[in-house]
Amino acid sequence: MTLQEKDSQYLWHPYTQHKTAQTPIVISRGEGALLWDENNKEYIDAIASWWVNPFGHSNKFIADAIYKQLTTLEHVLFGGFTHEPAIKVAEKLLEILPKNQQKIFFSDNGSTAVEVAIKVALQYFFNKNEKRTTIIAFENAFHGDTFAAMAASGISFYTQAFQGMFIDVVRIPVPVKGQEKESFEALERVIKNHKCAGFIFEPLVQGAAGMVMYEPEALAKLITICRENNVLTIADEVMTGFGKTGKTFAMDYVSEEPDMICLSKALTGGTIPMAITTFTSAVFDAFYDDDINKALFHGHTFTGNPTGCAAALASIDLLQTTAMQDNIKRINTSHLLFQKKIEKHPKVITARTLGVVFAVEIKSDATESYYGSMRTKLYNFFIEKGVVLRPVGNIVYILPPYVMTEEQLQKVYATIEEAIEMV
Numbered sequence: 001m002t003l004q005e006k007d008s009q010y011l012w013h014p015y016t017q018h019k020t021a022q023t024p025i026v027i028s029r030g031e032g033a034l035l036w037d038e039n040n041k042e043y044i045d046a047i048a049s050w051w052v053n054p055f056g057h058s059n060k061f062i063a064d065a066i067y068k069q070l071t072t073l074e075h076v077l078f079g080g081f082t083h084e085p086a087i088k089v090a091e092k093l094l095e096i097l098p099k100n101q102q103k104i105f106f107s108d109n110g111s112t113a114v115e116v117a118i119k120v121a122l123q124y125f126f127n128k129n130e131k132r133t134t135i136i137a138f139e140n141a142f143h144g145d146t147f148a149a150m151a152a153s154g155i156s157f158y159t160q161a162f163q164g165m166f167i168d169v170v171r172i173p174v175p176v177k178g179q180e181k182e183s184f185e186a187l188e189r190v191i192k193n194h195k196c197a198g199f200i201f202e203p204l205v206q207g208a209a210g211m212v213m214y215e216p217e218a219l220a221k222l223i224t225i226c227r228e229n230n231v232l233t234i235a236d237e238v239m240t241g242f243g244k245t246g247k248t249f250a251m252d253y254v255s256e257e258p259d260m261i262c263l264s265k266a267l268t269g270g271t272i273p274m275a276i277t278t279f280t281s282a283v284f285d286a287f288y289d290d291d292i293n294k295a296l297f298h299g300h301t302f303t304g305n306p307t308g309c310a311a312a313l314a315s316i317d318l319l320q321t322t323a324m325q326d327n328i329k330r331i332n333t334s335h336l337l338f339q340k341k342i343e344k345h346p347k348v349i350t351a352r353t354l355g356v357v358f359a360v361e362i363k364s365d366a367t368e369s370y371y372g373s374m375r376t377k378l379y380n381f382f383i384e385k386g387v388v389l390r391p392v393g394n395i396v397y398i399l400p401p402y403v404m405t406e407e408q409l410q411k412v413y414a415t416i417e418e419a420i421e422m423v
């Protein structure tokens, strides 16, 4: 049997209808922004493998750090024990996160980072003997696939089978340009009519919704409204964190600080699954008590995994190098030039850029669903051309590894231009 045949015999892939999906491509190796399949066909990874891989595939610097840690201390339980890599990650992150963040909680992936934040928001009020059980979230949000994260997510595709089984979530519109007032008023209305514990949001860019962008001032206003009403704010930076928006965190653009921040994806440079939720002291203090019942009874077996921590430390080091910061600036400059060029195209509705994130909406006759026919046509075209892009309906976005060369980036742009002509 070929690898592809064995794959279809044994494996169940994520977000895949196996009856209609094409056989997955077998990738044998990767380097920098490039991937090669088993037949040695080359692909440019223009979405950093689901946004996790800013420093490129098979990064030697991170690999060395991982190897060194694996042969020193690969894992130790984090209940009753601690270790230097975890402490160093905490120290390092608290240096670069918004100043009010004081405590670091480890878990394994973006969904669990969100799960922890939502549970903490709910238990925060439980511990204070205050009944607040509603979570506020944006329309079309994506926060992950575990139950609380799914409840907070607004893309029906991912959640429709579970309606009626969720914690209480109320949605407000995203404050995109021209709709800010609607969003503010909705938030005020929801807070007035419900017992709200927390407000979770993807700061400045809604990734899975198709890189929907909104302004920092609008987010600052929403956070202020929450603060005035003692509603905890949760910035889900799982996608936006570690340089994607042009600053280390999207919240660095925002004048108000959140109560909690969720991190994962680029945290370990796409090497080892790890996530972190960070908190203010005020949040932590609501759990700090002589009463054991007020503790946060949440943990995962791999919590604080030293190997993951070593990968995170190496990744943050790479992010802070001048070379990497220059890459981010270069990609942003190129995106803005390409945006200027492409937004005038008669088949383009709109294009937008923030940091290394670029998105273009293509005109289509029918309303395009998330996994609709235009999306399939575009996806297949890109793969044939050797470019990995996963359009969301009629939206094509680029989120390149920061190490993508200018030549590779120009090829991605040219392929998108060709695709727009084709559809």
Ligand SMILES: *Cc1c(COP(=O)(O)O)cnc(C)c1O
Pocket (backbone or CB within 6 Å): 109, 110, 111, 112, 114, 142, 143, 144, 145, 202, 207, 208, 236, 237, 238, 239, 240, 264, 265
């Ligand atoms: C990807 C993502 C998640 C979920 O992360 P997983 O590691 O896939 O569980 C949560 N929030 C945002 C904003 C994301 O982009």
